[in-house]
Amino acid sequence: MVAKFWWGQKGVERKIHWKKWDTLSRAKQDGGLGFRDLHSFNITLLAKQGWHLLTQPQSLFYRVFKEKYFPHHSFIHAQLGSHPSFFWSSVMAAQPLILDGLRWKVGNGRTINIWTDPWLPTNPIRRANTVGFDTVDQLIDPDFRSWNLQLLEQLFTDREVSQIVSITLGTTSRLDQLTWRHIEKGEFTVQSAYLQLTKGLSSNAAESSNAEQTKWFWKKLWRLKVPTKCKHLLWRACTVSLPTRSGLQRRGVHIDPKCLLCGYHEETTTHILWACPLARNVWALAKGKANKMPNTEEADFRDLTIALASSKHPKELEQWTTLTWAIWNARNKFIFEGHQDHPTQIFQTASTLLQDYQQITLRSRIQPTTPESH
Incomplete structure (x- = not known):
């Protein structure tokens, strides 16, 4: 249901779902949308x-x-x-x-079963042949309030002994406590x-590993101080989920995959946003690392974006994101309205959008709230 809404599907009509639900429902830092x-x-x-x-x-x-x-x-x-x-x-x-x-967080140890309760990271513990030892308090020297090391070495493996002795013991008045191990505070x-x-x-181990390696990039993308629509557009570009003519053809749509703007190359994500003559003329107006990256059809747009994101200057990625949106917007205007914007106009649209957005968000942060009048 959520996926249908996201891809614009209404009623019984069919829309292309450019990414699987498994991808959309991943956390944003893992390359998904956090649904x-x-x-x-x-x-x-x-x-x-x-x-x-x-x-x-x-x-x-x-x-x-x-x-x-x-x-x-x-x-x-x-x-x-x-x-x-x-x-x-x-x-x-x-x-x-x-x-x-x-x-279990060990207190006095009286309510924790050694063999069946989860109190060590390697649970369940292999039950020893020795009988008569059931609760954790039986492993503690009552006189010194310390672990009975000699007994531990008889009952457990070296690894388990190491884990047990690392647990700090309190007073006998402290009760055992259940904790949640996925949160540091245990709540x-x-x-x-x-x-x-x-x-x-993740659908497979390789995909999961790749998401781990690019986690820093996704975090950086979603923290950008740019309009949300620009971040979503860049996400779609980096996940190859934009409705390019090449992508539509691969999905079974009977369409000429050539770019309508230049008429020479197949309209892939990299072509329309980076290598197309119109895109090149727009990027020529940008400053910084974007002008030093390879201008080639074979480049992967996500790799280009990640390379630029590694720059120490966040303004460059902000400009990259809004320019990507503006170029795609100009492409759509040409296809659906028959109007082609000049590269200078496209660049100015992106610059104005970024400047206006950042001025508004800055003003909202510093503007004091006034009490409501009654």
Whole structure:
């Protein structure tokens, strides 16, 4: 539904979806648009209710559900049951997400089961043959409030021992505490749970690795002080999701892929925004690194943008972004209105747009708010 809206699809008409939903629903810093996957978001909201069942034992909500669904143990070990309510079934669907992020913070150690509760990063721990040791407090020397190193070496691997002794012990009065490991403060948040649940949405490992390498670039793009429409246009250009004539032909549209502006080359993203004579005349008016990059049809527009983004001067990327929008806008004006703007006019349109936007945003930041009159 969200994807249909984004690509302009109405009713039963068909529109080209230039990028998969998996890409659109990635975080912006990972090369997506940050659209929420509604199913995943619903799971994280349900996980919040499950977290309440773990951390709010005094609430009426907890007492009602414990009595009915897990009277003899905690929500961690709760089962769906034979006749669950719709709400309980929904909360249980989020249980794996909760368990994945759950960690016990050791206090006195009396409520943490050594072998079944998540209290080390490498859970579950391999159960030792030695019997009689069930809770974490049995691993602590009560006289010195320190780990019983000799016992640890008998029960655990060297790696596990190293992890255990790194845990700082407090007083016996400090209770064990459940924490959320995906946040430094240990408090469950819907946002952190959603990010954890959706971090594997990349369609393959290579794509995920590539997104990791360009994360800095996407962050820089979305932080630019330029109109949002320009940032979205640049995103589409860098993800090859603009409706160029070449792209339309590849999607099955019966169309001549040649550029209508020059009539010589295939209209790819790189051609129309960078290598076309009209685009070259516009870029010739720009200053800085843009004039030093290779003018070739074989260049990848995203690679060109990333190369320019590595510049220490943010103004260059701001100009690049607004000029990209202005060139594409001029291309559309020529195709759909039959009017061709002069390169100087295109450059001036981009410059004015950027200047006006930054003046307005600066004014809104420094202008004091006045109290409402009654």
